[in-house]
Amino acid sequence: MNVFQEAEKLSTYLRKRREEGIHCVGFVPTMGALHQGHLTLVKQAMEECDLVVVSIFVNPTQFNDPSDLEKYPRPIGRDMELLLESGVDALFFPQVEEMYGSNYTSTQIDLGGLDEILEGAQRPGHFQGVANVVRRLFDIVEADRAYFGQKDFQQTRVIHQMKAHYHPKVELRIVPIVREANGLAMSSRNERLSSELRDRAGFIYRCLLKLKADIPLNGLDEALFQARRCLKKEEGCVLEYLDVVHQENLQPLDQMKEGQKAVVLVAVLYGGVRLLDNLLL
Ligand code: AMP
Numbered sequence: 001m002n003v004f005q006e007a008e009k010l011s012t013y014l015r016k017r018r019e020e021g022i023h024c025v026g027f028v029p030t031m032g033a034l035h036q037g038h039l040t041l042v043k044q045a046m047e048e049c050d051l052v053v054v055s056i057f058v059n060p061t062q063f064n065d066p067s068d069l070e071k072y073p074r075p076i077g078r079d080m081e082l083l084l085e086s087g088v089d090a091l092f093f094p095q096v097e098e099m100y101g102s103n104y105t106s107t108q109i110d111l112g113g114l115d116e117i118l119e120g121a122q123r124p125g126h127f128q129g130v131a132n133v134v135r136r137l138f139d140i141v142e143a144d145r146a147y148f149g150q151k152d153f154q155q156t157r158v159i160h161q162m163k164a165h166y167h168p169k170v171e172l173r174i175v176p177i178v179r180e181a182n183g184l185a186m187s188s189r190n191e192r193l194s195s196e197l198r199d200r201a202g203f204i205y206r207c208l209l210k211l212k213a214d215i216p217l218n219g220l221d222e223a224l225f226q227a228r229r230c231l232k233k234e235e236g237c238v239l240e241y242l243d244v245v246h247q248e249n250l251q252p253l254d255q256m257k258e259g260q261k262a263v264v265l266v267a268v269l270y271g272g273v274r275l276l277d278n279l280l281l
Contacts, residue, residue, distance in 0.1 A: 042083070
């Protein structure tokens, strides 16, 4: 595996590989602390592309809480072992100065308001940070396909919007959520849960499944009411939002019609850890 800390060196390497006949470059951006969710994205990229680049960059501009940034796990040795085992061609592991040097300027990207609702309302500036860093990474890697997890559903819509403006040729591939045995969506932040809470945290997914089953029986309003109650009654759980929205514009739906493209998005604080999940309806 080739490891690059400098954008210029990665670009040179990729240019050479393309000259040698590589057609499809796949790209998997991550913040590290890799788990089976990330590795599933990597595996799919390996199956569908001739060469795969993974990036690990804990992007400071998308953290609105400095202590969250500070506490973010950075087990780079273990991450490198996992990527070596999975056979990726290149790891891009830049330092902050490499990404945001003196000649870098971030822009206010038109995200069509997607950055101001749901997760964006809870974390002002978060999605501008995400859109800007992914734009910068796309500039560097110039991939044909880029892989993102459905786990961060709103993020996939934000990236879609950013790419339409700046990187229309990149094909986005969205990979289904990988879950722990109890249904908890895998996340680097799960490491911060005590083992007892981690075992119990499967209730989030169970509430989503129940909501999905309840909608045709009791209607959307009643199903949402019950699902919010189901989450709030769990000890240590603070509900931030649970909403049923349109899969593309993320606008709330007030009823479910036949064939409606809907998704339920949820964020909770559990034992002080923010957990996100979603389910297509
Ligand atoms: P992160 O390192 O948290 O920025 O995640 C990097 C990529 O992995 C993002 O596209 C995430 O949506 C994706 N990802 C994280 N957790 C999961 C999961 N449990 N299942 C599928 N994809 C995931």
